[in-house]
Structure formats: C-alpha cells, structure tokens
Amino acid sequence: MITLVVSALASLAAGFIVWGIDKRRSRYGIFLLPGLAMAAGLLLWLVLQLIGTGSDPDLFWLTWAAPPLAGAVAAVAAALIVGPRRRDEDDAALEAILRL
Numbered sequence: 001m002i003t004l005v006v007s008a009l010a011s012l013a014a015g016f017i018v019w020g021i022d023k024r025r026s027r028y029g030i031f032l033l034p035g036l037a038m039a040a041g042l043l044l045w046l047v048l049q050l051i052g053t054g055s056d057p058d059l060f061w062l063t064w065a066a067p068p069l070a071g072a073v074a075a076v077a078a079a080l081i082v083g084p085r086r087r088d089e090d091d092a093a094l095e096a097i098l099r100l
Helices: 002-021 032-050 062-099
Strands: none
Touching: 002 032, 002 062, 032 062
C-alpha cells in the first residue's frame, strides 16, 4: 500500500508543479491540474496492480515510476486544452458584458 500513497502524493506534486509553471493558471482553479494528475496517476496504478506488475520483481519499479509520469502528462495535457479554451470563453463573456 505504500506504493499507492507514494504514487498519489507524487502525482499530486507533479500536478501542482505544472499548475505553478502554467502562465494561464489564473483562468482556472488551483486544484484542477493536481486533481487530474492524481486521478490519472491512481488510475494507472490500479491498472498496473491489476495486470500484476506489483508482484513481479522485475517490473515492480513501474508501480513507483509510471503513475507520477502519467500524472504529469495528464496535467500538461489539461493545461494545454483547458487554458486557451477558458481564455477564449472569458474574453467572449467580457466582450458581451462590455457591449451592454
């Protein structure tokens, strides 16, 4: 179970790091990217446990290394997708308000 805790915390940390680096972080909440990163990391951890890598001595390192990487990739992908879309929606809403 320690792999679960480490995977969750490392994925969460990766999400916060990506959130801190993103210049458009003011467009969405502080917990969006870390939450998505942790969800992706824990989902991958669960899949790795189900296919048996947690009990295989040669592949045991995957349960430690892969979930934080998957979390970071998910956070970067979410930042690249959500940030510009949210910016466009905010600009459209601001323009509509200013026209009134």
